[in-house]
Amino acid sequence: MQRYYAGNVPDNVSGINRSSKRYIANNNEKDSEITQHLLALAARWKRFGYRRLHIMLKRENININHKRTYRLYKSAGLILKKRSKKKKYEKRGMPERNFTKANSRWSMDFVSDRTRYGANIRILTLIDEATRECLALEADSSLSGRRVCAVLNNVAIFRGMPKEILTDNGSELTSNYMNAWAYDHKVAHIFTVPGKPTQNGYIESFNGKLRDECLNQHWFKNLTEAKKTIEDWRQSYNKI
Template sequence: MTVLEELRVWAREGFHITKLTEITGTNRSLYYYHNATDEPIEMVEKRGRPIPGYSKTQSGDIIPDEQIEEFLMEAIEGDGATYGVKNLTKLLEDEHDLQINHKKVARLCKRLGILLPQRLGNPKYPKRLVRNRIITAPNQLWQLDIKYGSIVGSRRFFFVACAIDVFDRSIVGYYRGPRCTAKDITGMLNEAIIRRQLQVIDDSNGHCIVIRTDNGPQFISNLFGEFCEKNNVFHERIPPRSPNYNAYIESFFSILERDLFRRYEFTYFEEAYYEIDEFMAFYNHRRYHGSLGRMSPVKFHEKYKDSGFPEEMALSL
């Protein structure tokens, strides 16, 4: 057995290759060259600190990478600015009080595909800005957003994506899970469209629903754009740092934070999911709304279907 073969055996046992090459007097680059050209061997366990999946603010609050990615997409797509990695790092420090390294920002940008060399050309699905709408019935405008919670005593997160009908305040669909991708959200929306019995309109100038979101990476993805095109959904996005355009879903998330997340400490994911399911059922079917005449969203929706409401019930959004 040659020295290089012996080094490979010791490497499989977990010994550090730098120390092994120093002891045997072997050139480290020679080892890696032959190791790359020989038959593949079992991968040695990766050393070094694992990627944590979060960053901290100056006050010590933990912000998951998914939320940081949304900050980045808001800066790139919302402002339409051509920012480099160092400018984005500075923006995260100034706007969101994050303690973050430019190398991590580069890694997140690469994962999102927003590094400058990769942003050439026009987007497949152009951005549509919000405009004022008069809402007179259910299923005319849904607002959609994502919120995250944490498991106590750990650094693990779960995500809740919700779509609210701004007319009857119903949560028409929601998703909760350890990650939140465009696939998860489109699946939730597809179920909501079926549940609300919305029809795809054949008229090229019509649409079955307007969905309003922020500039999160899930909402500007090709998958989300394809879903909207297939289902004739008109997707509009709010400007950055303007949550008032999504006031109804933001208001619901404040209720969710106050009445659920602050009242319970979740020790594992299944517990959090169970409590979220219970809260959604309570909110839709039993929680009174002053703006709905002290009715629950479901009761208000059913009353509208039975008798309708006068035009003064219309909302300007």
Template sequence: MQANLAVGHRITTILKVLQIPRSTYYQWLSRQPSQRELENQRITDLGYDIWLSSNKVYGYKRIHVALKRQGLTVGVKRVWRLMKAIQAQSIMRRRFRKPVTQVLYAQRPNLVKHFDDMSGIWVADVTYIQMPGGSHLYLGMVFDPEARKVLSHKVSTVRDGQFVADILTDALKHHDAPRYLHTDMGSEYTSSTFDEVMQKHQIRHSYSKKRASV
């Protein structure tokens, strides 16, 4: 296509129809972007890459934090404006219904509730993670509150006794067994599979209240 043509028409004809002076058009051709525009483009490109890397879960606030970690000094309102312009918005739904679990055993006492000394006590928990497209994952972990350290963790699409038993078994491979393990009353922690691991290592089980269904 010749330089003076655009979509099959002469540029002079297009400018005449649009009532744009030729001088304005040639000024636009030779115009150089300002420093502000170049910065905006860089922020937009980096922010878009961060958004895609998060599976489109990050909103402008998290993108802003990620940009700062990369050494980019930029205001949060500016990030919001640029991300909104390219529709890079979080698709994470804030409210969702968790799968309901059934408690298999009667409630056991909270043995560690009044302990001042947390040595020899571990805590286990499972977190529900909503993913894009309506899917979900479970993040389970065993935590040492005295050392403030995660001893083992695992991600799965299934939350059951074997899932949490594997996490506890992995922690016991690298650490001495605690006196107590504290969990909630979820069915995975009241399962016979998990209880077998507890009994094998002579760990006393402490329970908090049953998780409320959402």
């Protein structure tokens, strides 16, 4: 009887030529179900990448490895196209950041939009740099320095006062109201250098997500609808 050892097995031991062998993957009904969930989530959250969709799947009690999520995400053609920058920006300096505790520093800025009928919408964005939580999204047709201080006070009722607050040099943020608010509450108010928004990189990054995932996905009929939609997005953002 002829014997074969490891490394000495002939190609036709199974009666099939080696060149004709192919691996045929079994259809996985579970993968199909998960893909349908991904498609439904991606239809609602159009600018979410696979990492954030993976978290959304977990909320629906679909506990799979993130690598599997990415494989299904990619095979479903859901990969987002990266928007290439037309201009390269040199790296600039920014205020020191080594915060690990909440309320070490808040960052604040403004974002603008319009309703479908052309009415202005101005949004005050406020985040905690340590936790990256969005503390407030105050939307209105206009926002004065006094209104900004009122928003900060409302947030502080539940959060406490920050040690520092970082903003640009907008008129509302350099107003007498803001100056008095920072002095009265012993909050250090730090301003970025004019023309260098990257010095407030955390809020700039957040503003990009707000515009990409919320403002660009809706065409608001009026200010009331805008306020509700923006606040719903804020609450969802903080849960992810």
